[in-house]
Amino acid sequence: MRTRSQSQRKEESESGSLASASKEAVGKLLKRANSRKGSKAKGQQDDDISVEESKFKELPREKDKRDEGNSLGKKSLEGDDVEGSVRLGDVNEFDWEDGDILASESKEAYSHDSEKEITVEFTDSPSTTQRKPSRRATAEEKELAELVHKVHLLCLLSRGRLVDRVCNDLLIQASLLSLVPPSLLNIAEVPRLRASSLGSVVNWFRNNFQIQSHDIDKGSFKSNLAFALDTRGGTAEEVAALSVALFRALNLTARFVSVLDVASLKPDTDVPGCSDTDTPRLDTKICSSAVASSSDDVSHKNLTRGKHHSNDARQSCKKSLPKGSASTTRSEAVIYRDSMANKLCSDKLESHPANFAVRPKRKGDAEFELQLEMALSATAAGVGASNSMSHMDGLSGSSSLPSPPKKLKKTVFPEHESVIHSSSSSAVWSRKLGPPQYWAEVYCSGETLNGRWIHVDAVNGIVDGEGNVEASAAAGRKPIKYVVAFSGGGAKDVTRRYCMHWYKIAPRRVNSRWWDEVLAPLKRLESDATGSIVHTEASDRKEMKSEECLNVVNTTSDITEDSNKVVAAQNSGLANRNTLEDMDLETRALTEPLPTNQQAYKNHHLYVLERWLTKYQVLHPKGPVLGYCSGHPVYPRSCVRTLQTRHKWLREGLQVMANEFPAKVVKHSKKFVKMRTSELEDASFPGEDNNEATMELYGRWQTEPLRLPCAKNGIVPKNERGQVDVWSEKCLPPGTVHLKFPRLVPVARRLEIDFAPAMVGFEFRNGRSVPIFEGIVVCAEFKDAILAAFAEEEERREAEEKRRFESEALSRWFQLLSSIITRQRLQNSYVEFSSPNASDNLHIDEINNKSIDHKKQSMFDDLKSSQNAASIMPIRDHHEHVFLIEDQSFDEESFIRTKRCRCGFSVQVEEL
């Protein structure tokens, strides 16, 4: 923890750069101003501003409040030298430039101008007691983040499949084989392959292929891989892919494994694309920060001098190390390699301080720097001098330096010193370089009874280091979320193998149902490619395996079942390799160690502390106790039961059994108590104290199926409101049915059948909850009669509806035509009498009239329906059509009656 004095010192030192301090302060202030929402927050912001304002009392009053709000640094002037003051207007108008301006210099500069004492104050750092403003993500932002997460996952899956496919390329495999020394080619002939057998291949690969930073993109991944093969170096992904291709070329069953460095499921926690391993190709390029970064960048540059610099470094480092510390040789070499890279990297950082955020030193950094120092001193002191070892000994044993990283235990094969086997140290991977994202898994049939998949990180020369992946990821501040193995065009989630603390990564993963659905087809492909039948030697090793299982399996019954499955599979003599792996992963999932901190139990999928139970939860049965955390007993999560009130159980068609005591009694909400109190006051019971109103909760095990009164004599049992609450079908009284059709009430009434409105729920309307009714509940024997009557009624109603609709249509047509005729008549009258050239236009009008009459005629001809003949309006002025019966005709086929006036006008009417 940083002390206040340290903080003060830090502030003092940081205040040396005017620009940086100012910029930082502006950023903080703007962030605070922008992020706060709501009146309360607003009030706080106003307070902040007012505080700032009070400090500005010596500044000219002409500044508006906005200026003040955005102001950050200020100086108070004695006298009225306004020009010399630091104008702090809208920060958006500033073009900030990074530069190192010492406070003393700036102060001096200002002094030259004013020749007066100037005090520069920085008020950027908020009070230590003041809370940093933070804005919570909204549901929409979370949804968006989840979508991005899913899409990113799919992209990364596709990428993995692509890489896996290229690993099968025969040309690349053949090229790799041509490079392998003949002595290593016989590895495929090893009858029961073990992890230790891979050491020589891994060592050779590691010595020949390095991660390099280059910007050359050959287009396709295959081309890039071929180029990497040519240059003996490429991105981490390419080198890992080459290792997989090599293993496959050697006839080993190998998978390409990738940590899917996916965009966060939660908004704003990290920015997709900023990760140094965000995209494979970017990965290399970033290595200007990561591997530029990497020593291999250095070594790559030094390649032009004819030798791998890193190898030199390793050699020199190896020379300088004590002979007795062979176990640390490789790690030190890696550390040195990393350290050289990071030195360069840090040099870059120093030369461009503005381009990189200065991060506070953490434990890992200190550790790293220690290693760097050790390596450098060893190299400098004793290139070729073995006596430097004593210096190293002294260094490591020095009280001024902390001891080497804990758990730095490695097993090095004597014949392959650079390969680390079963390393348990996370320090093998540099935190600054980031943890490995790609490696291979090779199936070793000689491991355990039935064989298992072995983690092979050929890039770093690590075999069977699966236990370190999680630690290295955590050290690199990049906790793993998904580890996926690719083979045969498919993919399989093998995260469980590399993660011991599932509860830490579970909240960072997408919901498992979606993920499983996505992976299901890919898993089948992967299984087809790698899941060959394993011939177990059950009889030979049965005893040994049982013992192993007993060691692995924990107390839970589920795990025992799993182990039984495994044993059963083994007993059968044949087991699918994939099934065995699935069982292994499931066993791992169920044998997670107990977390050591209480918070971890809050959402743990396996264990629970009683203190984290929610209001409606209880432990039933309360046991067994699996362990203790800070004195609190740990129970299996499977013991957690959810409680409900009697009423809520009724909704599920269950009722609390007689003589059952509540499993838990909790207080009612204040709202409920208040409401009850007001009700009682209204009911003239003011003396009754209901402030301690409680709620009795029962568990599922205390309930039985609901027993409602049966319908008798055609009468439906109803509640006190004269209705039936139909929360589900189980809530229906026996002998009744729920008819969900609308307009059934009049039908039931007409038939004089007893019924009850069915209330199916509530909805909030106008600020109050309103019951929702849907259909009616009747006795089952009346169901058919009601439905028949309902059908008949509906038919009648539909016919009536249709008739009404047609009548309305006719009425509207009539209105339309009437309006047209009226308009035309008016137009004719007024045009005739108002126009001075009426006589001249007479001819035209006649033509127009004829034309219009013709249009009218056709419109009426088109009118196929009409209520009655009398509705026809006169076409010409002073003429009323008369349709005599003898002039009418009727077409029996089309049911159209044609009515004719003596004036020649006719109309067709469709008779209904």
Add this chain to the structure above:
DNA sequence: GTGACGCACCGCTCTTTGGGGGCT
């Protein structure tokens, strides 16, 4: 560095059964 704890904020859940006025 880590864990415990408290605070603040967001979002979900629970709650739960009108009444007046116009039209037919």
Add this chain to the structure above:
DNA sequence: GAGCCCCCTTTGAGCGGTGCGTCA
């Protein structure tokens, strides 16, 4: 006058989850 339909007005308190800061 009975019955039906529409409209009014957009609950809100509490709890759990989560993130963050502080302290030991």
